[in-house]
Amino acid sequence: MAAKDHSMTSVAIDTAPEQVTRTGIRRRLQDALPKIVLAPSFAVTLFFVYGFIIWTGYLSFTNSKTFPSYALTGGRAYQRLWTWTFENDPPSSWYTSITNMGIFGLLYIGCCLALGLLLAILLDQKIRGEGFLRPLYLYPMALSLIVTGVAWKWILDPGLGLEQTFHQMGWTSFHFDWIKNKDFVIYTVVIAGVWQASGFVMAMFLAGLRGIDGEIMKAAQIDGASTWQVYRRIIIPLLRPVFLSALIVLAHMSIKSYDLVVALTSGGPGGSAWLPSNFMYEYTFRRNEMAVGSASAIIMLMAISAIIVPYLYSELREKKS
Amino acid sequence: MRKLMMTTAVATLIATGCISAFSQEVKEVEMLHWWTSGGEAAALNVLKTDLANEGFGWKDVPVAGGGGDAAMTALKAMVAAGTYPTASQMLGYSVLDYAAAGVMGDLTETAIKEGWDKSVPLALQQFSVYDGKWVAAPVNIHSVNWLWISKPVMEKIGGTEPKTFDDLIALLDKAKAAGVVPLALGGQDWQEATMFDSVVLSTGGPEFYKKAFNDLDEESLGSDTMNQSFDNLAKLISYVDPNFAGRDWNLATAMVIKDEALVQVMGDWAKGEFSAAKEAPDTDFLCYRFPGTDGSVIYNSDMFGMFNVPEDRKAAQIALATATLSPSFQSAFNVVKGSVPARTDVPDTDFDACGKKGMADLKAANDGGTLFGSLAQGYGAPPAIANAYKDVVTKFVHGQIKTSEEAVTELVKAINDAR
Numbered sequence: 001m002a003a004k005d006h007s008m009t010s011v012a013i014d015t016a017p018e019q020v021t022r023t024g025i026r027r028r029l030q031d032a033l034p035k036i037v038l039a040p041s042f043a044v045t046l047f048f049v050y051g052f053i054i055w056t057g058y059l060s061f062t063n064s065k066t067f068p069s070y071a072l073t074g075g076r077a078y079q080r081l082w083t084w085t086f087e088n089d090p091p092s093s094w095y096t097s098i099t100n101m102g103i104f105g106l107l108y109i110g111c112c113l114a115l116g117l118l119l120a121i122l123l124d125q126k127i128r129g130e131g132f133l134r135p136l137y138l139y140p141m142a143l144s145l146i147v148t149g150v151a152w153k154w155i156l157d158p159g160l161g162l163e164q165t166f167h168q169m170g171w172t173s174f175h176f177d178w179i180k181n182k183d184f185v186i187y188t189v190v191i192a193g194v195w196q197a198s199g200f201v202m203a204m205f206l207a208g209l210r211g212i213d214g215e216i217m218k219a220a221q222i223d224g225a226s227t228w229q230v231y232r233r234i235i236i237p238l239l240r241p242v243f244l245s246a247l248i249v250l251a252h253m254s255i256k257s258y259d260l261v262v263a264l265t266s267g268g269p270g271g272s273a274w275l276p277s278n279f280m281y282e283y284t285f286r287r288n289e290m291a292v293g294s295a296s297a298i299i300m301l302m303a304i305s306a307i308i309v310p311y312l313y314s315e316l317r318e319k320k321s
Numbered sequence: 322m323r324k325l326m327m328t329t330a331v332a333t334l335i336a337t338g339c340i341s342a343f344s345q346e347v348k349e350v351e352m353l354h355w356w357t358s359g360g361e362a363a364a365l366n367v368l369k370t371d372l373a374n375e376g377f378g379w380k381d382v383p384v385a386g387g388g389g390d391a392a393m394t395a396l397k398a399m400v401a402a403g404t405y406p407t408a409s410q411m412l413g414y415s416v417l418d419y420a421a422a423g424v425m426g427d428l429t430e431t432a433i434k435e436g437w438d439k440s441v442p443l444a445l446q447q448f449s450v451y452d453g454k455w456v457a458a459p460v461n462i463h464s465v466n467w468l469w470i471s472k473p474v475m476e477k478i479g480g481t482e483p484k485t486f487d488d489l490i491a492l493l494d495k496a497k498a499a500g501v502v503p504l505a506l507g508g509q510d511w512q513e514a515t516m517f518d519s520v521v522l523s524t525g526g527p528e529f530y531k532k533a534f535n536d537l538d539e540e541s542l543g544s545d546t547m548n549q550s551f552d553n554l555a556k557l558i559s560y561v562d563p564n565f566a567g568r569d570w571n572l573a574t575a576m577v578i579k580d581e582a583l584v585q586v587m588g589d590w591a592k593g594e595f596s597a598a599k600e601a602p603d604t605d606f607l608c609y610r611f612p613g614t615d616g617s618v619i620y621n622s623d624m625f626g627m628f629n630v631p632e633d634r635k636a637a638q639i640a641l642a643t644a645t646l647s648p649s650f651q652s653a654f655n656v657v658k659g660s661v662p663a664r665t666d667v668p669d670t671d672f673d674a675c676g677k678k679g680m681a682d683l684k685a686a687n688d689g690g691t692l693f694g695s696l697a698q699g700y701g702a703p704p705a706i707a708n709a710y711k712d713v714v715t716k717f718v719h720g721q722i723k724t725s726e727e728a729v730t731e732l733v734k735a736i737n738d739a740r
Contacts, residue, residue: 180566269566270719
């Protein structure tokens with residue numbers, strides 16, 4: 001596209017030699033304009049994102065406590081995290097955080113994808129009232145995680161929400177106290193998280209489904225494929241790019257879910273609902289162990305990169321070929 | 322035209338900046354704090370009025386969020402940017418941290434003139450004096466080892482003041498038999514650890530508490546007495562309602578206020594909740610020392626850390642510090658806040674029965690050397706260690722740590738790791 005513009009401008013120069021200088025300045029300005037406009041945000045991103053990543057990495061090798069200190073003292077912070085990684089009885093806070101990350105990440109991404117796809121397929125059946133139903137499912141995404149957390153905290157609290165309501169209705173044997181149970185509290189975070197994000201995933205899948213040519217489905221049906229086979233063998237494989245984008249969005253959302261844990265569980269009984277982001281904040285700001293906090297942040301960054309980098313790599317390679 | 326306006330605006334900004342920098346004296350204090358709830362804000366207003374009477378303005382920098390985590394983060398940013406507030410509400414070790422970083426002011430002259438060194442308890446001066454210099458003005462002293470008991474429930478079960486730990490267990494049993502929640506507890510780490518402070522003092526006595534939780538003596542931390550303390554904590558935990566995990570402290574207090582629960586073990590800030598609900602000591606609720614801790618006080622304290630502000634702001638800072646520790650303010654403020662004055666020579670006439678007892682206990686503990694910093698509240702050891710301690714206690718309460726033996730081993734390990 002850019003090359004085409006270029007040739008057209010040069011044609012203009014050839015036909016009107018007296019305007020050479022004016023057009024030349026204009027052209028140069030036109031070329032430079034995107035760069036000028038982008039420069040501030042580029043600089044800001046470079047400094048505030050990548051600059052601070054480097055700074056955090058540096059701090060993780062110092063013995064910074066309340067304030068940053070700049071003398072490098074080696075990898076003691078990483079050593080401590082490493083020993084905590086294997087302390088499972090009683091569980092160290094770091095062990096709890098990373099196992100919770102595993103449970104939460106898998107279930108959150110898995111449930112959101114499954115529910116989102118199911119909702120999208122159901123909505124795609126040309127049903128009446130789709131225009132009403134779609135925003136209904138999408139709406140939770142518009143809420144802040146704090147609101148989601150507080151609302152679900154009340155719903156799940158045995159003394160206030162579901163359990164209490166059922167008891168008042170006469171079902172006194174009903175028992176649901178996951179939010180107060182150290183072994184199950186992380187699953188309540190999954191419930192609230194899935195409730196919030198699955199509508200958004202649904203919207204992504206719905207867009208994907210709408211992009212699939214209806215002729216393919218008809219052709220398959222004429223060939224005698226059942227609806228199940230059509231979806232399993234044709235539609236879902238065609239949705240692969242949507243799966244990838246949804247996965248990336250959900251993966252980074254799950255890694256940075258700090259506010260949901262705080263609002264929903266305030267850390268859970270005995271800190272049993274912590275995620276690595278909670279660990280990082282606790283150690284950096286409340287325990288004045290900035291080095292350990294920074295080290296855990298770097299490990300989180302590496303975990304995210306381990307997911308994002310292969311994705312970017314494969315995307316870019318596809319574009320090239 | 323637009324350019325002209327911009328230039329004018331910039332010029333004005335620079336000019337006003339210069340004027341304030343070169344003026345003789347700024348008659349204003351800039352105060353960072355997290356006292357934003359009704360009672361606390363009212364208490365702080367007393368100080369505002371006192372300063373206004375002396376002609377000093379008040380620039381409020383409130384950062385809400387109980388416990389002050391958010392405020393401390395804001396303070397860190399302000400100090401990093403070099404724009405110190407005149408003063409900031411601070412707790413224990415953070416005063417010393419900032420003093421070590423060399424950003425605190427020096428109030429020694431005022432302190433000596435006002436006689437703070439004689440009237441402020443020595444235990445507190447460990448935190449308000451750094452390297453021989455006064456860097457903070459203590460506002461109040463909270464004490465942690467209290468029982469808050471609902472009087473109607475107490476009458477219903479026919480209980481009397483528990484004098485020993487076993488008495489307390491017997492009392493809790495009575496409440497359980499009568500069908501009320503015996504112990505109102507909020508299952509958050511700091512509340513559990515605050516209660517454990519009292520349990521340790523009760524189980525091991527003052528000497529032991531000091532050695533273990535103030536001196537961090539490894540032998541005491543790993544001793545049989547500590548083991549016994551965890552056993553006692555486990556006993557207490559068996560009297561909470563099943564829904565206690567994660568509950569806020571004021572909701573636990575509300576259970577006692579509404580006579581749904583017999584007792585809460587909590588610092589004297591709980592009294593503010595009773596007052597707010599129009600309940601009076603001795604008629605609606607009772608305040609006793611945690612059994613076996615009479616004569617000792619586990620304290621924490623709010624302080625106004627004084628920063629090293631430019632010369633033109635020093636006069637306002639001194640006025641603030643003087644007003645903070647003046648006996649009249651100490652009395653007026655602490656009556657509202659529920660705590661006791663940070664100096665021992667303030668008359669107790671305006672205080673209620675619990676406040677009077679608190680002041681008498683504080684004086685006795687100060688004279689007898691049994692005034693100890695609360696480890697749970699960050700006055701026993703630096704935050705890294707205090708939080709390691711809270712981790713162990715909360716994991717024990719919620720079952721990640723299963724036995725007292727394991728808890729003792731973990732406590733020693735966690736504290737050594739955080740040193």
